[in-house]
Amino acid sequence: MNGSHLATRWPPYPRDLLFASHFVYPRPFNAKNTAEQNLKAFLLGIKADAYRGQPPRRLITTAIERIAGHLAGSNCPYATWFGPDVVLVPMPGHGKMLPKAVSTGRLLCLEMERLGLGRMLACIERTDAVQKSATAAPGGRPSFQRHYDTMWVDGNLTAQAATTSVVLVDDIVTRGATLLGAAGRIAQAFPQAQIRSFAIARTAQYANRAEDPVAGIMSQRWGNDTERRP
Helix, strand or coil: CCCCCCCEEEECCCEEEEEEEEEECCCCCCCHHHHHHHHHHHHHHHHCEEEECCCCCHHHHHHHHHHHHHHHCCCCCCCHCCCCEEEECCCCCCCCCCCCCCCCCHHHHHHHHHHCCEECCCCCCCCCCCCCHHHCCCCCCHHHHHHHHCCCEEEHHHHHCCCEEEEEEEEEEEHHHHHHHHHHHHHHHCCCCCEEEEEEEEEEEECCCCCEEEEEEEEEEEECCCECCC
């Protein structure tokens, strides 16, 4: 991609982004008991597109079916976010996609699409690699500005997908910098759409239970930092 696709400054929107998540990824990252170890293994298995059980069953399928089951309940805080007319945009990884590679975000969206939760539009890509947040030194996580500057949206695809509702889909959210950066790009592509975000799991200091569906908000803070609540 050429430099014309890169931002010279962060655009004036969106400063806040609604988000939801279903599972909890406990922190600190050294699991303190067997339940947390099993949960982390399950979520890392999702990122690795692993299979478990006998006969082997895809963990991504198990996770999305659990989420779809919760959406059908009466107490889901984000049940109205999904449906056949919703556009599901998978988040890219921290680097450029290799030929024929498929990101975790795309695999999640394909399962969500299969269950009628929306229709996938894989329209956002990396133009340059960023530091992987999970291995970044303290203070070294990429900012939402950095994520925005290293993402590009394929206008040829978005031109074919008129929509009023977009949900950005990721695997695990920490502070939300990736999603906020992507939201700025998607807001340009879909200026009339309501943009929200969904992560399979969110990090939390302690996990009282593996499944804890919530809806909340992520916000830009001074100095290119981000804040997630809860």
